[in-house]
Amino acid sequence: MWTSSGRFQQVNLLHCSDVVLHVNPRYENGHEYVVHNTLQNGSWGSEERAEECPFPRGKPFALQIFVTHEHYKISANGKPLWEYKHRVLFSRVDSIHVSGMVDVNLVLVQFPEPLYAPIPGNFRIPYKSIIYGGLYAGKTIVIQGLIYFHAKSLEVSLRHKTGVAFNYHCHFDKNVVVLNNYEKGEWGEPEQHDEMPYTSGQHFQMTICCSNNHYTVFASGVEVHTYVTR
Structure with a gap:
């Protein structure tokens, strides 16, 4: 989850010098869209564009990347944005890079199946927790x-x-x-x-x-x- 303080440039999933997944919101002459791509051996592949940009400047937002065997399912604020077919084995990803005019307040890497590592906190059912600050649009x-x-x-x-x-x-x-x-x-x-x-x-x-x-x-x-x- 990231909070935008202006506009941000990119989120990359990396393997060494390769960019396995590139998510790049662009704001050009009143046209807003998101580019997805892969960089291998110093060369970019063909761009895939989502002709919308659900990352409003100056407002909080959440970016979620859900990994399947065939695609990255990319969502913004809980709404599906794009499905990007793997061009490089996702198991090779070893780091994440965020750059641009953005305040990062939370980055989570989750493992839905199976959960081998213990998760901080008490998740006994029934589970109850306070939502500090309450709910608001975009949360x-x-x-x-x-x-x-x-x-x-x-x-x-x-x-x-x-x-x-x-x-x-x-x-x-x-x-x-x-x-x-x-x-x-x-x-x-x-x-x-x-x-x-x-x-x-x-x-x-x-x-x-x-x-x-x-x-x-x-x-x-x-x-x-x-x-x-x-």
Whole structure:
């Protein structure tokens, strides 16, 4: 996660002098876009352009790079931006480089399957933690773990002192996802979806992206549900 103080130049995943993945937002004559490329043996390959630039100058943002066997799935603020097919084995990446006019406040390297190394903090279930500073537009929550075999449900709640602003409840036994809120001692009208993006017995990655008027939920970088704030 990075916070932009103006505009930043590039994020590179490196192997020695090669750039395995190059992510380069550009702002040229009112045209904003993002270039993706690879540098091997001193030569750049063909550019791939995303004709949008979701990195507003002067505002915080989150850049996420999800690695699969075939692609880098690149997201900005929880929204998919680009899929970049591997040109160099991703296992060769040994460093990350960020440059330009940017304040870096967090860089996480996560290993979704399996998690061999211990993670700092207490992640016993049910897990509860304070979100210091609260939520605001552009803030992103990433939850990653393993769903047990024969699990009946997975539930995430964003709470405040007197209620639940957003409850995201996956019912594996019914194969539905229910979205709701809890205010003044009562649950609101539930929103039920038949699309179940998670599977019991599998690793998962859930991203919740906050905007001014809704929460957007992504599963492994793919948008699956949107909930208008109440």
